[in-house]
Every structure is written in C-alpha cells, then in structure tokens.
Amino acid sequence: MSELRELYQEMILDHGRHPRNFGVLPHANYHKEGFNPLCGDKISLYLCEKAGVVEDVGFDGCGCAISMASASLMTEAIKGKTTQEAARLFTDFHVLVTGLPVEDMTRLGKLVVFSGVAAYPVRVKCAILAWHVLQALLKNDAATVSTE
Amino acid sequence: MISEMAKLDPYIVRADFPILQIQNRGKPLIYLDTSASAQKPHQVIDAIQHYYTHQHANIHRGVYELSEQATQVFEGVRHQVKSFINAQHAEEIIFVRGTTEAINLVAHSYGRSRFQPGDEIVVSVMEHHSNIVPWQMVGEVTGAVLRVIPMADTGELDLDAYRQLLTARTKLIAVTHISNVLGTINPIKEITALAHAQQIPVLVDGAQAAPFFPVDVQALDCDFYAFSSHKMYGPTGVGVLYGKKALLETMPPYQGGGDMIETVSFAKTTYAKLPNKFEAGTPNIAAVVGLGAAIRYLQILGMENIASHEQELLHYATEQLQAIAGLRIFGTAKHKAGVIAFVVDDIHPHDIATVLDHAGIAVRAGHHCAMPLMERLHVPATVRVSLGLYNTREEIDQLMVGLQQVKRLFG
Numbered sequence A: 001m002s003e004l005r006e007l008y009q010e011m012i013l014d015h016g017r018h019p020r021n022f023g024v025l026p027h028a029n030y031h032k033e034g035f036n037p038l039c040g041d042k043i044s045l046y047l048c049e050k051a052g053v054v055e056d057v058g059f060d061g062c063g064c065a066i067s068m069a070s071a072s073l074m075t076e077a078i079k080g081k082t083t084q085e086a087a088r089l090f091t092d093f094h095v096l097v098t099g100l101p102v103e104d105m106t107r108l109g110k111l112v113v114f115s116g117v118a119a120y121p122v123r124v125k126c127a128i129l130a131w132h133v134l135q136a137l138l139k140n141d142a143a144t145v146s147t148e
Numbered sequence B: 001m002i003s004e005m006a007k008l009d010p011y012i013v014r015a016d017f018p019i020l021q022i023q024n025r026g027k028p029l030i031y032l033d034t035s036a037s038a039q040k041p042h043q044v045i046d047a048i049q050h051y052y053t054h055q056h057a058n059i060h061r062g063v064y065e066l067s068e069q070a071t072q073v074f075e076g077v078r079h080q081v082k083s084f085i086n087a088q089h090a091e092e093i094i095f096v097r098g099t100t101e102a103i104n105l106v107a108h109s110y111g112r113s114r115f116q117p118g119d120e121i122v123v124s125v126m127e128h129h130s131n132i133v134p135w136q137m138v139g140e141v142t143g144a145v146l147r148v149i150p151m152a153d154t155g156e157l158d159l160d161a162y163r164q165l166l167t168a169r170t171k172l173i174a175v176t177h178i179s180n181v182l183g184t185i186n187p188i189k190e191i192t193a194l195a196h197a198q199q200i201p202v203l204v205d206g207a208q209a210a211p212f213f214p215v216d217v218q219a220l221d222c223d224f225y226a227f228s229s230h231k232m233y234g235p236t237g238v239g240v241l242y243g244k245k246a247l248l249e250t251m252p253p254y255q256g257g258g259d260m261i262e263t264v265s266f267a268k269t270t271y272a273k274l275p276n277k278f279e280a281g282t283p284n285i286a287a288v289v290g291l292g293a294a295i296r297y298l299q300i301l302g303m304e305n306i307a308s309h310e311q312e313l314l315h316y317a318t319e320q321l322q323a324i325a326g327l328r329i330f331g332t333a334k335h336k337a338g339v340i341a342f343v344v345d346d347i348h349p350h351d352i353a354t355v356l357d358h359a360g361i362a363v364r365a366g367h368h369c370a371m372p373l374m375e376r377l378h379v380p381a382t383v384r385v386s387l388g389l390y391n392t393r394e395e396i397d398q399l400m401v402g403l404q405q406v407k408r409l410f411g
C-alpha cells in the first residue's frame, strides 16, 4: 500500500475527487481539447490570457484520478503566471513525471506530488495530458491534442 | 506432463506455465488477461525451441531432407488445425498472422472483388475493431456500407433486428462468435442459417471462441472463421483463416510473391492452388509449429473440460463481484464465456487496474478495441477480467481483496 500511496497521494485523491477550476470559462479567449485514446481520457482547457498573463483558466472533461488531479493542479499552478512561466512549468513537470532529475523543485510547488507517477510509465500519459493541451494552446497549435 | 483427465485441475496445469511461477511487482502473478493474450505452456515453448534446434529450413523449396522435414512438420499442423475445428479439407486452412490479418484477407480478396456501391456488410455492435475497420476500408474503395446488428442491455444480439437487416443489398455478415468484452456467446448457427436462406456468406471472428470451447465449422456452417494462435496458448505471429473451399477457390489472391504462384513470366503469372494461393512469402514456420503444440495441449486437456472449468470459475467470479457495492457488470447473457467487464462506482478503470497491478493482478482497463460498444454501454472504458484454463478460485479471492483496497483508497 505504501508504494501505491506514493502514486495516489492524498492531494491527488482530493483533486481527483474534487477538481478545482472545473467548468467552462465563458470569457476564455483560448480553448483546446485533448484526448488520450488509450484510456478515453478527455480534457477541454479554457484560458483567459491578457498581455502575456494567464488571468483565468478552467477545464472540464473526464478521466482517471491522475489525469483529473493533474489538470486541476495545473490550473492552480498557472493562474496568474505569465505564459512564459507556464511554458517553463510544463518543461519542469515533464522532467518530474518521466523520472529525470529536476533542476529546481521549488518552482514546481504542489506539483511535486506527481513524482510517484515516474514509477508507472503507462500512467505518465494520464499525468501529462492536461499539460500537453496547455502547451499546444500556448503555441496556438490548431490540431486536437492526442497522447498517441 | 499432463495426462488425459476428465475434469480440469487448474492447480496441475499451472505447473506447465513457466510465467505463472514468476513474480509481478514482488507478488505471485495473477494473470486475468487471457482474452488479450494467453500465457504459454512449456510444451509450446519447447516445441519452438526443438524446431529451431533440429528441424528448421525453408519450406516448400528445398529438395534436401531438412527442408522436406520442415515442410512435413508445417503441413502436419495444417491437418491438426483442420481436425481441431472440424474442417472438411486441409486446404481450407490458411495460415495468416492472426485474426486481424484473416479478416483483412477476406475484406481485400472477397470484398474488393465483389462489393458494389450500395451493397451492405452487416456487423454487430459488439465487434472488435478488427472486424469493423477492414470492412470500412473496403467500403471506401467499393462504395459498400456497414449496417449494425443492435443488442439488448444483457449483451445479447437482437435477432429480430438482424432478420430485418437482411435484404437483397446484404453481401456479407461479419460477426464475432464470442465478445471479447461482454463474453456473450452469439448464436452463430442461427445467424448463418438466416443468412444462407438468402445466399449471404458469413464470416465469424473466432478469436475468443477457439481457446474457449470446441469449434465445429461444419456444424456452424459459417463460410469463414478467423482466429489467433496467441489467444489459444500458442505463439504470437500466426493465426488461421478457415474458408469453405468452393468460396476460397473463386477468390483472387491477397498478396503476391513467392509460394503463391504456379508459373511466373512477365507476360502472365498463374497462381498456385489452395492453400498456397493465399500464403505468399515465407510464413512464420516456428509459430505454426508452436500452434501445433498448443492444439495438442488443448486436445489433451479437452476443450469441453476447459469450457466447463472456465464456466464454473465465471459463475464463482460473477457471484463474488456482484457482492461488491457499486460494482456494475456489463454483459449478462445467458450463454457467456469467461470474460467479465465492469466498473466500480465512478472510479476510473485505469486507477482500478493500477491498484490491482500492485497486488500482482493483471487485468485490462480501457475500451478493449471496441469503441462502438463502449458508446453503446455509455462508458468510456471498463475493467475487464478474463479467465484462462490456469485460473483458480483463490485468484478470484485475491481479486476481491484487491478490489476492497480500491474501494478503501478511492471510496
């Protein structure tokens, strides 16, 4: 059970059950969808950006506890940040969940709860889905995001 | 080595499977994903090793003894398969890569040469993608379209609706014998009888049925029957297309190359007779040898015994699972094989599978290559437990312990 608890930390279970910033943002100026065809996970991300700052962000969709918690914690992490900071967080998060050494853990803040995912290669896609959607949205990539 | 037995004892047969002696995440492996691919007894592994050590040469080519021997071994398996499914002729057995390739062969060879715009191919709502996509692909080329047999909430096909779908436009029926998600055993005899009354041929996807119970293609009276070695405790990389001889003879080749020709010149090539016409290139000889060993193994155990063991275990597992609050099983057909798809509350199947994996239990979570069926069931994914001849009641008890843990963690 203890190893499992590394993966499913209390914060992940909590955000999985009660995702924050959940729902459509009517005033969003960016919207993007992403899929994980392997699991059927689906996420829509809504973002209000003004002068290079993420003023507001929300998401909806369905998926496993990891993907929902990841989207929820991501929205918390990037709200109020510049889009550049958000892009850098994506890089840090990617390094974290793929098990590589993270340069500066403090930048990740709460997101470090996802460190346990690295031990489950098939679950990395669940954790990274929302972030891929964010990255594509920031890059203004027209195609729907797929983890495959 | 196992001997002929009246009732299958999973504790005895387990000893034949080397992989069941290893650990999964530090726990004894509890393998409940046989529908995806079955584990292999040492008899199969040894046969492949023996073949490469003592018998390998290319087949149908050398005049030397070794090649002749390899050819004999290879062709011997064709006869084994023939009697395993009770085909009338050995040349009705075509070796392919698996069920998927078998269906693609029929779609390309039979479908492309016969379907016209507006023709209809009837499939069921519970098909695996491999019995949907090849027909869509051939439809794109020929203009033929898919029609779908619906099912009841129990997971049983709606035969009245099926009857109504049969018209002058219907050119082929393609249905699964056993659903890899619901476990439903479909009434193939009835389905073929109704189709044949209107001269419509029937292809049966036997991927889940061949390892589960005795299959008699003459009794079923199907025109094509497709299955995979790896799901019947044999090696990956080989499978079988059975086709009625008269039908296969009228069909153009699927792939061109060596072994499938009679004579080749730049002006004109004539094709070999059955079954070689459909077996271009050097086949996976070693896998065919392994399939032969798997069939021998299954026949020693007895397909009837395998079916009743899995049926018994299915009832036990279903009863146990139903006792878990919030657990919902998909597929409650009267005639059902050892497959149980379910969800628990609104816990995502992947989270369930990860927790079970921790307990050493391998189950499948996802759409099981049946996305249209998931849509019909109104779920994006399910957990699937599937049973093999080596599974025991104790393993089901362990599954229950694992699921209690899931409930504790996510409840």
Ligand SMILES: Cc1ncc(COP(=O)(O)O)c(C=O)c1O
Pocket (backbone or CB within 6 Å): B035, B036, B097, B098, B099, B100, B101, B128, B130, B131, B176, B178, B179, B180, B205, B207, B208, B228, B230, B369
């Ligand atoms: C019902 C059914 N049909 C077809 C297939 C495809 O078999 P294969 O991947 O061996 O070609 C499977 C296996 O996943 C199956 O369960």
